[in-house]
Amino acid sequence: xxxxxxxxxxxxxxxxxxxxxxxxxxxxxxxxxxxxxxxxxxxxxxxxxxxxxxxxxxxxxxxxxxxxxxxxxxx
Amino acid sequence: xxxxxxxxxxxxxxxxxxxxxxxxxxxxxxxxxxxxxxxxxxxxxxxxxxxxxxxxxxxxxxxxxxxxxxxxxxxxxxxxxxxxxxxxxxxxxxxxxxxxxxxxxxxxxxxxxxxxxxxxxxxxxxxxxxxxxxxxxxxxxxxxxxxxxxxxxxxxxxxxxx
Numbered sequence: 001x002x003x004x005x006x007x008x009x010x011x012x013x014x015x016x017x018x019x020x021x022x023x024x025x026x027x028x029x030x031x032x033x034x035x036x037x038x039x040x041x042x043x044x045x046x047x048x049x050x051x052x053x054x055x056x057x058x059x060x061x062x063x064x065x066x067x068x069x070x071x072x073x074x075x
Numbered sequence: 076x077x078x079x080x081x082x083x084x085x086x087x088x089x090x091x092x093x094x095x096x097x098x099x100x101x102x103x104x105x106x107x108x109x110x111x112x113x114x115x116x117x118x119x120x121x122x123x124x125x126x127x128x129x130x131x132x133x134x135x136x137x138x139x140x141x142x143x144x145x146x147x148x149x150x151x152x153x154x155x156x157x158x159x160x161x162x163x164x165x166x167x168x169x170x171x172x173x174x175x176x177x178x179x180x181x182x183x184x185x186x187x188x189x190x191x192x193x194x195x196x197x198x199x200x201x202x203x204x205x206x207x208x209x210x211x212x213x214x215x216x217x218x219x220x221x222x223x224x225x226x227x228x229x230x231x232x233x234x235x236x237x
Binding site: 010011012013014015017018020021039049052053075 | 100103104108109176177178181187214
């Protein structure tokens with residue numbers, strides 16, 4: 001179970017990233033944030049976001065057009 | 076934050092609804108990725124700092140502007156774009172499309188840029204030239220000139236002109 005969940009379904013670039021950044025602020029260090037989104041561009045963007053910020057993208061998956069991401073707050 | 080901190084500056088020169096997107100999208104995203112960001116608003120980009128925005132698009136001189144409509148994409152010949160009310164109608168269509176597709180409004184992105192402490196500089200010369208007042212602009216902005224921007228640009232890793 002993630003420490004926090006962000007529903008970014010229906011939002012387009014760059015809103016999923018901007019809202020994830022905000023949501024991460026409330027996650028304790030070492031905690032996890034789960035994000036669900038429908039923007040196909042979010043896959044490449046969350047990978048880039050995590051590489052740049054030093055947070056860890058633990059997993060990402062897709063089912064029926066809904067993308068799920070799990071980010072560990074390591075930065 | 077990443078070990079080596081990068082920073083970004085953007086010169087914002089255009090104030091139509093469509094051209095307002097790239098600078099605000101990039102500024103907010105870079106800020107979200109931990110980069111200090113400076114935006115320098117000059118010429119037609121300066122009105123993007125007004126408290127109240129009513130941004131418009133024009134199809135005139137823009138052959139690539141084609142909007143999805145009834146299963147196809149429709150553009151307008153320049154002659155048609157000159158008819159009064161056409162730009163306003165195009166702007167309403169664009170704003171509806173933006174809403175429908177879950178794209179942020181410029182107002183929303185600007186608010187997020189302010190929250191993310193993006194540094195915003197209004198060009199003093201443009202204020203004078205077009206007789207604008209800082210009082211009509213959002214709080215928290217700075218006033219500066221070319222030297223202010225250049226100083227910032229020499230320290231930034233990414234400098235964009237939009």
